[in-house]
Amino acid sequence: MTSTAPVYDPRTPGFVADPYPHYAQLRAENPVHRTRFGFVLLTRHSDLRAAYDSPTLSRNTRLWDGFSGWRRGSEDGPLERMMQSWLVMIDPPRHTPLRAIHEAAFSRDRIAAMQADVEKIVGDLLDDATAAGGMDAVADFADRIPVYVINHMLGIPRQDWDRFVGWSRAIAQTSEAFLTRAVLAEGKQALQAMHDYFQPLVQDRRRYPGQDVLTALATEESDGVRLTEDLLLDSLIFLYQAGHPTGGQLLALALHSLLRHPDQLQLLRADRSLLPGAVEELQRFDGPVQMNDRVAVTDQEFAGLELRAGELVRLCIAAANRDPQRYPDPDTLDLGRDADGQLGYGRGLHYCIGEQLGRLQTRVAIDALLERAPGLRLADGEEVTFLPSVSNRGLARMAVRF
Ligand code: HEM
16 A cells, blocks of 8 residues: 555544544555554455454454553553453353353343333333433433343343443443543442442342343353353443443434434334344444454464554454445445345354344334334434544434424
8 A cells, every 4th residue: 555545543523423434435545454553454344254254363352462551540440350251352262161151141032032021121211201202312212221121131120220321331431442530430339339239149049040141141051161150240240331332322323323314214114124124224334333353363464464463453343334345335324225244243253142132122112212203303403412432433412302
């Protein structure tokens, strides 16, 4: 590439509200490059697929040679210790039995059987919003549903659900690259609170097994491996980190896309059978997980670039999902399109355990909203605001009227 080729820069004006033109330019003119931040960025769908499938690119970002300089000041942060036991950070062979235990706990049958429960959770939230004639679609709706659903699956009493929304949010905030002391302190407190909440519950379920996912995680065995108490506690907390910001913002962004494309919203209202495919297309078009990280474990050639062991490679899902080589006319939201192969849940070894749940709750929530809010629209004068994060995309708020 010549020195005039564009390079990744999230400080490009307008990037946070709409990063897609920047990604399109990179994908077309400099699809694989070493950025000024030190990592290698991949933007093409075919390169991401190869990276997800590569045994020499690890998901364990602690192997990255820049890891200790990242998140300065957070060395004793809530996430640092736990990262060692989170499924998504573990390589085979240790990953294999732990993954099998999680797959058994989140079995397809168990998730399929959740439909009525998810409908009830969504319906209850909409009762309040309908009475008020509208809501903040982020704080009052999208941000709560994934936490309530996980709580329900783990068998947590209803009166405690809202505490989990706050705890989970506080911990998630500590995953940003730039941290303040206040955010870190709040995250640590939340982590301790969640830990203290789960500890007696875990002991109880081991003694008196129930039908819930907590019992399954506590009692499932694979290859003679069972989750130890520490691992189980860390795994439970990880479920919120894996499923809350992602699931909440998947729904929030989907609603935002629909409201910005009234013709597509109308199409969906007229034909609800489009809904399952629409949920895929909405995630392809604008999803919450914009990047996944991998680390080269050996010196190697990848997509025409020489990688050295310990180098960080960022897989730009948002760019790949709009690759014209994979999806014709990719910047058009087309709810009738086949968005198969969209990479919003990753791929390969670490493919999302919660994908079926994510699809279910998003579908149920949109369906219920179409039913209960015939005049769904942005509130007058509403300026939708985006979160400042670049690798996890999301809305700070979005007031809607029914
Ligand atoms: C609904 C929106 C969701 C999105 C967009 C999403 C996205 C992702 C992505 C992209 C990965 C792969 C990470 C990588 O390869 O680097 C992943 C992994 C994972 N997700 Fe999700 N996720 C969602 C919901 C959930 C839910 C609801 C749960 C569980 C309650 C969950 C649990 C997991 C777990 C355990 C992993 C790690 C799997 C492994 O390492 O083997 N996710 N998710």
